[in-house]
Amino acid sequence: MSGFDPVRIGIVSVSDRASTGVYEDKGIPALKDWLGRAVRNPIAWETRLIPDEQDGISAALRELVDVATCDLVLTTGGTGPAPRDVTPEATVAVADKLMPGFGEQMRQISLNFVPTAILSRQVAVIRGKALIINLPGQPKSIAETLEGLPQMQPPVPGIFAAVPYCVDLIGGPYIECDEAVCKAFRPRSAIRAKG
Numbered sequence: 001m002s003g004f005d006p007v008r009i010g011i012v013s014v015s016d017r018a019s020t021g022v023y024e025d026k027g028i029p030a031l032k033d034w035l036g037r038a039v040r041n042p043i044a045w046e047t048r049l050i051p052d053e054q055d056g057i058s059a060a061l062r063e064l065v066d067v068a069t070c071d072l073v074l075t076t077g078g079t080g081p082a083p084r085d086v087t088p089e090a091t092v093a094v095a096d097k098l099m100p101g102f103g104e105q106m107r108q109i110s111l112n113f114v115p116t117a118i119l120s121r122q123v124a125v126i127r128g129k130a131l132i133i134n135l136p137g138q139p140k141s142i143a144e145t146l147e148g149l150p151q152m153q154p155p156v157p158g159i160f161a162a163v164p165y166c167v168d169l170i171g172g173p174y175i176e177c178d179e180a181v182c183k184a185f186r187p188r189s190a191i192r193a194k195g
């Protein structure tokens with residue numbers, strides 16, 4: 001027994017071209033790589049590679065939360081202004097609650113990497129006992145937004161620092177991070193004593 005709660009994580013790569021084989025999907029591997037390094041809990045993965053279709057994206061999110069019982073779902077792609085970029089609309093359509101701070105913080109972080117950061121309309125929402133977060137489609141933006149720039153002065157925290165406590169608050173598993181990758185923050189009263 002590892003002593004860590006098991007966590008079920010859904011990953012949705014939204015890309016017309018990757019889902020039809022025009023290019024290889026790099027979104028799912030990039031998310032698995034970063035999360036696999038950052039999260040110490042045993043992870044059960046649910047992955048989906050789908051085109052930029054609003055109803056299909058919403059259906060995948062509903063299925064991952066309601067049927068596959070994911071605690072956390074991350075999407076990548078389809079957050080921009082192009083006509084087929086509809087991931088934020090599909091995500092809001094399945095929301096019980098909006099969590100605007102995630103999108104605000106991601107755009108701030110991304111401005112340190114690209115001047116076009118504000119073109120991402122990414123959102124985060126709660127559905128049931130799951131947190132759903134949109135990330136941009138550029139595979140490199142995954143580590144950029146999740147990890148931030150902890151070495152910078154002053155440090156820019158990545159958005160994943162707030163994910164474990166958010167998941168606590170909605171009744172999910174106690175997520176623990178490898179501090180070398182991500183310094184998660186919880187108020188002292190919420191930190192679980194080591195068993």
Ligand SMILES: Nc1ncnc2c1ncn2[C@@H]1O[C@H](COP(=O)(O)OP(=O)(O)OP(=O)(O)O)[C@@H](O)[C@H]1O
Nearest residue numbers: 013015016017018024025026027077078137138139
């Ligand atoms: N799943 C993916 N795998 C590999 N590269 C990707 C992926 N998604 C996006 N990219 C890269 O990031 C760029 C910007 O992503 P964006 O989501 O805007 O793609 P897009 O232009 O809408 O095309 P598509 O939906 O066909 O991936 C793409 O042009 C592509 O180079």
Ligand SMILES: Nc1nc2c(c(=O)[nH]1)N[C@H]1C(S)=C(S)[C@@H](COP(=O)(O)O)O[C@H]1N2
Nearest residue numbers: 077078079080110116120136137138141144
């Ligand atoms: N961290 C980060 N954020 C980023 C980018 C990036 O390369 N890195 N690309 C930007 C660009 S160019 C666009 S158009 C928007 C939307 O991207 P998407 O449509 O691929 O989701 O994300 C923006 N946010």
